[in-house]
Amino acid sequence: MTAAAVAKHSTARDSTPALVGFGSLVAFFLVMELLIQTGLVNRFIVPPPSEIIGSFQRLILEEDIFHRFLVTLGECLTAGVMLTVFGVTGGVLMHRYKLLQQACETWVAAMASAPLVLMYPLFLVIFGRNVWTIIMMGFIAALPPVILKTIEGISSTRKVLINVGRSFNLTPAQQFWKILFPASLPTIFVGLRLGLIFALINIVGTEFLINFGGLGQLINDLAERYDLAGTYAAICFVILVSVLFFMTLEKAERWLIPVG
Amino acid sequence: MAPAATPSSGTAILVADNITVRFETPEGAILAVDDVSFGVRPGEFLSVIGPSGCGKSTLFNVIGGLLSTHQGVVSVAGETITGPHKSIGMVFQEESTFPWRTVTDNVAFPLELIGMPKAKRVERARHFIGMVGLDGFENRFPGELSGGMRQRVSLARTLASEPKILLMDEPFAALDEQTRLLLGDKVLQIQQQLKQTTLLITHNITEAVQMSDRILVMTYRPGKVKRIVDIDLPRPRTSEIVSSESFGRYVAQIWSDLREEASRGMRADEKHALNEGAAS
Structure with a gap:
């Protein structure tokens, strides 16, 4: 086999999982279409995929979906930036001050599993029925995993790396910025990924509950009108926000942790 | 003796x-x-x-x-x-390279701490990388190297501080x-x-x-x-x-000195394991 043939073979093999994944999705939609069209699945519960695809044009022309998409994306990005700044700083401070960690870690962990979305009436009172209620709901709900994973990342830095820093007489600030922080970045990113999932769920959920903002409000409106095809099409845009979000995070991670 | x-x-x-x-x-x-x-x-x-x-x-x-x-x-x-x-420059038993830095950046670490300009510290780092026989691996990350190569990077990093x-x-x-x-x-x-x-x-x-x-x-x-x-x-x-x-x-001479000590160590470990077993 020539080098060109090997390269061609390797490219073909590399794209196989993506093609199989895409093919499975298409096959799933075809099967659903068939089941719904033959009446085996009730079309008033699950609309046929062809109808969902057909409703995209309506959402774009009549429901201003791109504006709503940008509103939700903006809320997620704002919550994401706040999470990174306050969550990581909170984790660093809790690791630095043991009393703070001992005092707060348990209830931060408890917060992670609490259904904080139920606190939306309180946030409505504090911030009013505006975008900040939505952002703060996403931010608060997503804060615990970022804090906890930051503490875990710093605590699990290998002792030998800390000793290397000590052997070079690093100051505490150098020890943090040159060793502890970069060593804990992979774990911090796990926390950020978890946090962003929580943030997106809570942001769209709060938009839905208070009937305000971007895609969540649109889904609420469409569901109220019993426009199921439109509802599912709007959910596709929520998934698109999630995909964009995680692609950006992955790029940031690769840029910050170039481990070869 | x-x-x-x-x-x-x-x-x-x-x-x-x-x-x-x-x-x-x-x-x-x-x-x-x-x-x-x-x-x-x-x-x-x-x-x-x-x-x-x-x-x-x-x-x-x-x-x-x-x-x-x-x-x-x-x-x-x-x-x-x-x-x-x-x-005193220390080389540790455990793998101690920084996985987020390239070989050059690992070796240049102590030079960076003393504020040496980048071009100069890269040049110095390359000198020590050559000394440990890792020419050609300057831009690799530790994760791409074998255990022995990573230890050589650690050695070069310590040597770069000229202890x-x-x-x-x-x-x-x-x-x-x-x-x-x-x-x-x-x-x-x-x-x-x-x-x-x-x-x-x-x-x-x-x-x-x-x-x-x-x-x-x-x-x-x-x-x-x-x-x-x-x-x-x-x-x-x-x-x-x-x-x-x-x-x-x-x-042979050193082993004859160590043999008795190593045997004592082994007996102590066995006794400790027995006591642990009895306690549990």
């Missing part, structure tokens, strides 16, 4: 004087190192050898300034040290015997090239005899100086020396 080098040896650049270390454990206090004294002369290669649990690594931490709960004094060129000292004394704690312990012998050659070559004062902590007799001018043999817990052996083998040396008759004699 030579008598133990006393701290008062005027020529020693590194002196450990009456070092004693105790650890508090749930089972009571353990005397890990008991009144250890020795000196290392400039340009000398001294190895400390002993069975597992004899306090070698504790001694490494005391001399490197990473452990301060000891009695006794460590001094470099007459200056008592109370913590990590710029004259007066190179302190190594079983740097090749995790490597296979062939790689270990070849890396021993590399260390010898660098040590002879830089006339680097070196203190090696090891439990490997072959490695100690291959590289050292003198070997300090320690007893099992508490770690004391049992004997200091002068290695009168010709220099420059390579790993080929392991096949010589005199090399074999030194290995």
Whole structure:
């Protein structure tokens, strides 16, 4: 086999999982279409995929979906930036001050599993029925995993790396910025990924509950009108926000942790 | 056999004087190192050898300034040290490269700390990368290298700080015997090239005899100086020396000293395991 043939073979093999994944999705939609069209699945519960695809044009022309998409994306990005700044700083401070960690870690962990979305009436009172209620709901709900994973990342830095820093007489600030922080970045990113999932769920959920903002409000409106095809099409845009979000995070991670 | 080098040896650049270390454990206090004294002369290669649990690594931490709960004094060129000292460069047993930095950036780390301009520190780093035989791997990350190569990166990083004394704690312990012998050659070559004062902590007799001018043999817990052996083998040396008759004699001599200590260690471990079993 020539080098060109090997390269061609390797490219073909590399794209196989993506093609199989895409093919499975298409096959799933075809099967659903068939089941719904033959009446085996009730079309008033699950609309046929062809109808969902057909409703995209309506959402774009009549429901201003791109504006709503940008509103939700903006809320997620704002919550994401706040999470990174306050969550990581909170984790660093809790690791630095043991009393703070001992005092707060348990209830931060408890917060992670609490259904904080139920606190939306309180946030409505504090911030009013505006975008900040939505952002703060996403931010608060997503804060615990970022804090906890930051503490875990710093605590699990290998002792030998800390000793290397000590052997070079690093100051505490150098020890943090040159060793502890970069060593804990992979774990911090796990926390950020978890946090962003929580943030997106809570942001769209709060938009839905208070009937305000971007895609969540649109889904609420469409569901109220019993426009199921439109509802599912709007959910596709929520998934698109999630995909964009995680692609950006992955790029940031690769840029910050170039481990070869 | 030579008598133990006393701290008062005027020529020693590194002196450990009456070092004693105790650890508090749930089972009571353990005397890990008991009144250890020795000196290392400039340009000398001294190895400390002993069975597992004899306090070698504790001694490494005391001399490197990473452990301060000891009695006794460590001094470099007459200056008592109370913590990590710029004259002592440490190479650790565990893999200690920074995985987020390239080979060049790892080696340039100590130069970055002293504020050397980037172009100059990259040039210096490349010099030390070449010295440990890693030319061509400058832009690789540690995750792309073998264990032996990563240890060479650690060695180059320590050498880049140009320490007066190179302190190594079983740097090749995790490597296979062939790689270990070849890396021993590399260390010898660098040590002879830089006339680097070196203190090696090891439990490997072959490695100690291959590289050292003198070997300090320690007893099992508490770690004391049992004997200091002068290695009168010709220099420059390579790993080929392991096949010589005199090399074999030194290995046998040191093993006869260590055998009794290693047996004591093994018996103590077995007794400990039995007690643990009975307690549970």
